[in-house]
Amino acid sequence: LSRLNTIWKGFINMQSVAKFVTKAYPVSGCFDYLSEDLPDTIHIGGRILPKTVWDYVGKLKSSLSKELCLIRFHPATEEEEVAYISLYSYFSSRGRFGVVANNNRHIKDLYLIPLSTKDPIPSKLLPFEGPG
Numbered sequence: 001l002s003r004l005n006t007i008w009k010g011f012i013n014m015q016s017v018a019k020f021v022t023k024a025y026p027v028s029g030c031f032d033y034l035s036e037d038l039p040d041t042i043h044i045g046g047r048i049l050p051k052t053v054w055d056y057v058g059k060l061k062s063s064l065s066k067e068l069c070l071i072r073f074h075p076a077t078e079e080e081e082v083a084y085i086s087l088y089s090y091f092s093s094r095g096r097f098g099v100v101a102n103n104n105r106h107i108k109d110l111y112l113i114p115l116s117t118k119d120p121i122p123s124k125l126l127p128f129e130g131p132g
Contacts, residue, residue, distance in 0.1 A: 014044035017090050020083035021076040028128035029069030033106040045101025057124045088114045
């Protein structure tokens with residue numbers, strides 16, 4: 001991550017689970033509006049089944065008018081890692097993804113997908129068009 005520029009810095013908050021400062025790094029897609037459109041605090045409104053997200057991503061990839069952008073969140077400091085891991089564990093242990101509740105005009109839907117360092121990149125997200 002040290003070679004990549006951050007595209008956003010702010011809070012991720014899921015009430016009664018975790019709140020922490022994080023940085024977002026580009027992975028794939030267009031990031032022109034993300035730094036402007038991501039709010040200071042990303043509020044996670046709930047959980048969603050992975051199958052629902054993958055069905056949606058499949059439809060999105062075949063659309064000519066929509067874009068899929070992938071970003072990676074990383075705790076801003078070592079102190080933030082405990083809360084970051086708590087949120088990851090919350091979704092991972094339940095087999096769910098996070099749904100962001102406060103999207104802006106250029107961002108229609110935003111999901112948090114918990115991936116460990118050992119998990120393969122889901123094929124629905126490939127190929128990457130960006131720094132990866």
